[in-house]
Amino acid sequence: MELSKTYDPKQAEQHHYERWEHQGYFAPEINRDPKAPVFSIVIPPPNVTGSLHMGHALQHTMMDVLTRYKRMCGYRTLWLPGMDHAGISTQLMVTRELKKERLTRHDLGREKFVERVWKWRAESGGQITTQMRREGASVDWSRERFTMDEDLSRAVREAFVHLYEKGLIYRGNRIVNWCPNDQTVLSDLEVQKDPQAGKLYYLQYPVKDSDLRLTVATTRPETMLGDTAVAVNPADERYGTLVGATLSLPLTNREIPVVADTFVDPEFGTGAVKVTPAHDPNDYEMGLRHNLAQIVVINQHARMTEAAGPEFAGLDRYAAREKVIEKFSELGLLEEVLDYEFSISKCERCKTVIEPLISTQWFCRMELLRDKALELLAREQKPQFVPAVPYEKIYYNWLESLRDWTISRQLWWGHQIPAWYTKDGEVIVARSFEQAREQAGTEDLTQDPDVLDTWFSSALWPFSTLGWPEETPDLKTFYPTSVLVTARDIIFLWVSRMVMMGLEFMGREPFADVFVTGTVLDSHGQRMSKTKGNGVDPLEVFDKYGVDATRLTLASVGSTDTRWNEKQVESYRNFANKIWNAARFCLLNSVGATVDPNILVTKDPDLALHDRWIISRLNKTARDVRQSLAGYDFHEAVQTLYHFFWDDFCDWYIELSKTAVTAEEATSQRITARSRLLTVLEQALRMLHPFMPYITEELWQRLPLAPEKLLHPAYEGASPAIMLAAYPESDETLIDEEAEWEMQAIIDLISRARNIRSEMNIKPSERVKLLVGAKDERLRAVFLSSSDQIARLVRTSELSIKEQLTAPRASARAVLVGGAEIAIPLEGLIDFELERKRLSRERDKLQAETAKLEAQLANPQFVERAPAEKVNELRERIVDLAQRSARLVKTLEALR
RNA sequence: GCCCGCUUGGCUCAGUGGUAGAGCACUCGCUUCACACGCGAGGGGUCAGUGGUUCGAAUCCACUAGCGGGCACCA
Numbered sequence: 001m002e003l004s005k006t007y008d009p010k011q012a013e014q015h016h017y018e019r020w021e022h023q024g025y026f027a028p029e030i031n032r033d034p035k036a037p038v039f040s041i042v043i044p045p046p047n048v049t050g051s052l053h054m055g056h057a058l059q060h061t062m063m064d065v066l067t068r069y070k071r072m073c074g075y076r077t078l079w080l081p082g083m084d085h086a087g088i089s090t091q092l093m094v095t096r097e098l099k100k101e102r103l104t105r106h107d108l109g110r111e112k113f114v115e116r117v118w119k120w121r122a123e124s125g126g127q128i129t130t131q132m133r134r135e136g137a138s139v140d141w142s143r144e145r146f147t148m149d150e151d152l153s154r155a156v157r158e159a160f161v162h163l164y165e166k167g168l169i170y171r172g173n174r175i176v177n178w179c180p181n182d183q184t185v186l187s188d189l190e191v192q193k194d195p196q197a198g199k200l201y202y203l204q205y206p207v208k209d210s211d212l213r214l215t216v217a218t219t220r221p222e223t224m225l226g227d228t229a230v231a232v233n234p235a236d237e238r239y240g241t242l243v244g245a246t247l248s249l250p251l252t253n254r255e256i257p258v259v260a261d262t263f264v265d266p267e268f269g270t271g272a273v274k275v276t277p278a279h280d281p282n283d284y285e286m287g288l289r290h291n292l293a294q295i296v297v298i299n300q301h302a303r304m305t306e307a308a309g310p311e312f313a314g315l316d317r318y319a320a321r322e323k324v325i326e327k328f329s330e331l332g333l334l335e336e337v338l339d340y341e342f343s344i345s346k347c348e349r350c351k352t353v354i355e356p357l358i359s360t361q362w363f364c365r366m367e368l369l370r371d372k373a374l375e376l377l378a379r380e381q382k383p384q385f386v387p388a389v390p391y392e393k394i395y396y397n398w399l400e401s402l403r404d405w406t407i408s409r410q411l412w413w414g415h416q417i418p419a420w421y422t423k424d425g426e427v428i429v430a431r432s433f434e435q436a437r438e439q440a441g442t443e444d445l446t447q448d449p450d451v452l453d454t455w456f457s458s459a460l461w462p463f464s465t466l467g468w469p470e471e472t473p474d475l476k477t478f479y480p481t482s483v484l485v486t487a488r489d490i491i492f493l494w495v496s497r498m499v500m501m502g503l504e505f506m507g508r509e510p511f512a513d514v515f516v517t518g519t520v521l522d523s524h525g526q527r528m529s530k531t532k533g534n535g536v537d538p539l540e541v542f543d544k545y546g547v548d549a550t551r552l553t554l555a556s557v558g559s560t561d562t563r564w565n566e567k568q569v570e571s572y573r574n575f576a577n578k579i580w581n582a583a584r585f586c587l588l589n590s591v592g593a594t595v596d597p598n599i600l601v602t603k604d605p606d607l608a609l610h611d612r613w614i615i616s617r618l619n620k621t622a623r624d625v626r627q628s629l630a631g632y633d634f635h636e637a638v639q640t641l642y643h644f645f646w647d648d649f650c651d652w653y654i655e656l657s658k659t660a661v662t663a664e665e666a667t668s669q670r671i672t673a674r675s676r677l678l679t680v681l682e683q684a685l686r687m688l689h690p691f692m693p694y695i696t697e698e699l700w701q702r703l704p705l706a707p708e709k710l711l712h713p714a715y716e717g718a719s720p721a722i723m724l725a726a727y728p729e730s731d732e733t734l735i736d737e738e739a740e741w742e743m744q745a746i747i748d749l750i751s752r753a754r755n756i757r758s759e760m761n762i763k764p765s766e767r768v769k770l771l772v773g774a775k776d777e778r779l780r781a782v783f784l785s786s787s788d789q790i791a792r793l794v795r796t797s798e799l800s801i802k803e804q805l806t807a808p809r810a811s812a813r814a815v816l817v818g819g820a821e822i823a824i825p826l827e828g829l830i831d832f833e834l835e836r837k838r839l840s841r842e843r844d845k846l847q848a849e850t851a852k853l854e855a856q857l858a859n860p861q862f863v864e865r866a867p868a869e870k871v872n873e874l875r876e877r878i879v880d881l882a883q884r885s886a887r888l889v890k891t892l893e894a895l896r
Numbered sequence: 897g898c899c900c901g902c903u904u905g906g907c908u909c910a911g912u913g914g915u916a917g918a919g920c921a922c923u924c925g926c927u928u929c930a931c932a933c934g935c936g937a938g939g940g941g942u943c944a945g946u947g948g949u950u951c952g953a954a955u956c957c958a959c960u961a962g963c964g965g966g967c968a969c970c971a
Binding site for chain 1: 902908910911914915920925931933937951968
């Protein structure tokens, strides 16, 4: 069962997931402790049309790290997966399919079309669930939900009716954002503003019974056909006399008034604004204020209506624009045309220019819901955003200026609005057709054809997925959830709405914390996007470097935007290989040994220094990683683990253990040393597991261990897996600062000796004589007790440790922290000039440092005002530095 | 227009009042019996600029510049 020299991620990624899933490890039921604390996350449901991208991989990594970590800590843990029906995207997807068969959705009719969507979902929807398994995501598939499931749909109807009965949902005729391409209304959040180079047209409107003309400026001349007034600022002296006058609207036979409205900015354009209440949100408001008619001249297809006049009816809005300009020019009423940059509203999805239209839609009043969310934030600081800056403020500001939410959509795929109309046009809102029939007293009802905004059902996700409106055990156990992990672009669309709906329907916040991840940008700092084609496919990265290495890379992104850097993944791939080979070494020397956590909890004074040291390091690492994860500092946690494993464990502990572990004779010491090494490795694997589930499981299964003893007590009786092992705890009493100090002295000594070897160009194969002088008794004792280790790692032929250093003149020397000195005699080999230069450089560095510190100490204000502790620290450092540079000076003199 | 963030070695990023860090890249040396996806040693930064607060600023404050983000308006 020997391990290969190189870690093969594909091999390790093959079987473990299936086993984890089938053993039920991901379900909270695996936890048998009735008193176990609860940890729950609901996944931000990916679109059913979606395929895994880097953003998902990033979020999923963090959610999985938290979930696996909490599970190993003994929490009753649920990470609930699911998908979103994604109204428009999915409908478009299926519409495109139909197009290939030369069909439109209207050819099929609503019922058949919806059937077709379900069929599409069954056959090709939800690819992402397979991809998530590849990621290692430990979600409970037995609780997978889809927003269009019957029970979630029921929750949607329940919520709708409740809000309607409370007066928070209403049907109204208002100006809305209309996408002429998708043929549906959109909420303000689904509209994106793009800067665009355009023109500003100055049009002249003749004043009735006068030679005067009033000039208005507009970017949309075609809407003039629907003008019902011109507005000026009441304070604008230029137009004072014209207020109340009548204008003859060109190209029509209408007459329109000049009205005064403070909305008008006298500075802009001519200070006179054409007012088109039916086709501009501001004009709509102004129209209401002045009781102006709304003349609809553009229809849902962005074509001119009959009301635009026979010459224009049927023209596309842009063709109509050309024609209006042409006519104005002919009439001599076109004053000028200026280049003008402005931002234009576009459909976020298809980038079609939005047409503001007056339309009857369903809206949700937000004030009451919003106030509850604001109150929660003010009173309980919930949800707690991480990082708090800037998200808490962004969230707060947005809530404050919230407007009504347009919740109806003119689509077929989605939750059809539970409202029915009688023949007389009476509106019946009910939980079902049966209820509506009872209420109406007739069967002759027509259901509203519209569906709800997809985000309406998403807003209910944290409780609808747990069974609401039923009071299910899951709902009681897992709501509120622990944390929401998401990208920043859906804080308004989703996060805030979940908070509001959670408070309304559950009376409690849906989650305690919101962790907002950073964004993975491309290598040039651009956002990855499908249209730009600059996205990196996580699945390809998995193939090339392994899932675990990718996860480490993504976890390191944390909450800051980071450019994609393949080198980073490569370095974590190397790390995985390092882990593999460290385990390989441990296993190659494991005969007779076994993993035994008890071996690491004794504070036996007879333990070797490196053993005391690694136990201390291990406990510190567990402490630090736990602390980092508690604050969602994934980056820090990864760094801590990386350096513990590579630097402490591989570079030093394994090296220092070699003598004992690879001893020829099968003594009990050898077994103990081997067991200790294996046990440290096993603890490290556990700590790494939430980040690197595959390699840790693969190796853990190969270790000589009694698995049932290592499981967290909550999982007693379960078939063993590292993911059910207890996450290492930190025992403060095992943190041994003395051992760390002593070990640091050894590391320092070895490093300085190696430095001399390297600088003096001594071949690695050549053994040297190492002389050590340490006045400090404690230091000397430390060196003496580790002399075999020092000799081996420095590759000495002879090692002498004494109080005083006596070395031949022809030696290379160094002065260590603490004042110890080392020398390597180099009879015939030393280049005195080189050595003098080396030592002088060192001396200059020390002296410069000393001078800096002395200057600081010479400042009376520093001594007076700085904390005594800092002043003492500085004094001690100066003493050490002075001592060391004095030794160097002496050494240099001897070389003269 | 309003609000916010970022600027640290060649690159990608940590750190955040008291001795500048990592990975990669670079230089030198190594088939040292786990690993060349490796081992050992090393070079490289006045922490964007200016001013202020402080005994002390890369870290706090103000301003400037560059980059990025959010919101509002845009007739």
